[in-house]
Amino acid sequence: MTKPVLIVGGGPAGLSAAHALASAGQKVVLVEKEDRLGGAPILDGYAKLVPSHEWAKDAIGAMVDRVQGREGVDLRLNAQVQSFDGEPGAFTATLKDGTKIEAGSTILTTGFTHFDSVNKPEWGFGTYPDVVTTVQVEQMISSGKGIRCPSDGRVPDRVAILLCVGSRDRQIGREWCSKICCTVSANIAMEIRELSPKTNVYIYYMDIRTFGLYEGDYYWASQEEHKVKYIKARIAEVTSDGKRLLVKGEDTLIKRPVSIPFDMVVHAIGMDPNVDNMTISSVFGVDLNKYGFIAKQSTYAHLAETNRPGVFVAGAATGPETIDDSIAQGQAAAMAALNFKPAGKVAAE
């Protein structure tokens, strides 16, 4: 294919697709709406990544470095695709600033949006300053300032992490498991215990889904090596007694209501469909699935395909996804784009 492949989104999936295509000698145009590459791990200031324990700025930073300035990779930062026309093999994408990009095929790696905890007001986010999200804790760790209560800067004696905030909740129309939050929470809990060993960390859960090899390195290790406590309860509400936060719910293992004081409450927020998915869907002519993520064709017979020939998809754009799997999917989508031959042209060649 002589025309470049258009990649939309410069996160882990987009970066890995760009790198894979460039390595194969395929020209790439990478469009990113923010002013830098890296996606959520860089833009939101993640700390150490699962499962490598490498700092996000090093691990994802290295992915950015090998794409940036590479021959055959045309980067467009602060850019968004306004319209997308043409046929498979001969698409034309028009950016918001009017620039036109010719592309043979395109890969959507538009990622996800973090759940906004304000949509679960009963859990106190936005009401009490010491109720924070996992993203904020990641930032506390990656900034080097350590774990501090936002209200007065004290080191918390006791931290509660609430799982499934914005996941597995029909009340707010989110019927999916966000897949990564259990593992991320166990990871954060261990980091809190390392940074301030006197802080006791409690995780309130419905189920623990540290799938695959994360079981041993995160769930078990957090309990066995870091003495993190897990309590089976979905919290009803977070209030305050004026001094500390009060976490209320029912401990379902002993069938007793709990009303326990905490210094800090952390929401393990889930992965929402990208807030721009409706626009992306209409611009690129791709279907969304019933949850609002970009719909992927059956994996058995199709590689990274959407409903529109020549438009591929990878990473968390398709649903909650880990960084590692997003990278793998980016590479798979690159393979698909590389081998893409528009229908009708196969016979002619």
Add this chain to the structure above:
Amino acid sequence: MPIHEKSLIRKENLVENENLVIDGVDVSGHWSTFITGRSLTDYNEAMEEEIAALPGGENIHRCWQCGSCTNACTVNAVNPEFNPRYWIYLIRLGMEEELLRDKDIIWQCVSCNKCTYACPRDVAPEGVMKATAHWLELKGHTPKSPSTEFDEEFSGQVIKTGKIEESRVIMNFFRRTEQPLAQPWLVALIKGLAFRFPVFYLMRMGMAVVRRPRTRNWAKSRRAINEYVQEVEAANRAAVGAKGGH
């Protein structure tokens, strides 16, 4: 009562006012019955650490509440109140008051170790039961269990003389646990022995009771054992913050 049938309303939580008038309405007696809240209001974070510091309790923090121990338990099959899974949870969260409700059955663990083999996380629940019973004793919540009394008498004799003398172990054990010496089974055993046992051996047994033979050159071993035992006991007491610790 098994956990799933445990009454949510405890008798001591019912409050009834003999004479009470609210807004001019007489609600004396059972009309004014209230149930006091049973909400947990705090976790005692020291409790797990104390029990984990005692021999056998080291791996309690590994528990993920699967219930394999309780399902495998020999005692639970007889007494559904005996629930290691539940107690481990109470200890981990520091619910002392709740644990103390069961203080008179925790020591009944028969150490069959079925739980030890069933536990997927290697918590060694049998060890935890032992540590918990020990903790209850050290904290003064329970008197010494009969098995502790037996162990103390047995090991006391070994430490003192290097040997045990069975009849003395039995006599002292019954005395410590305030049981009559004339147990029917013991009487029958002695009678049987008197009739059937060779006279020579009976005489040797009788002499042993009177003379209390000792292992030769035992003093040095005794000192070493005593030193070690005292060290461990002091450490245990220190771990639970009991009297006599470091």
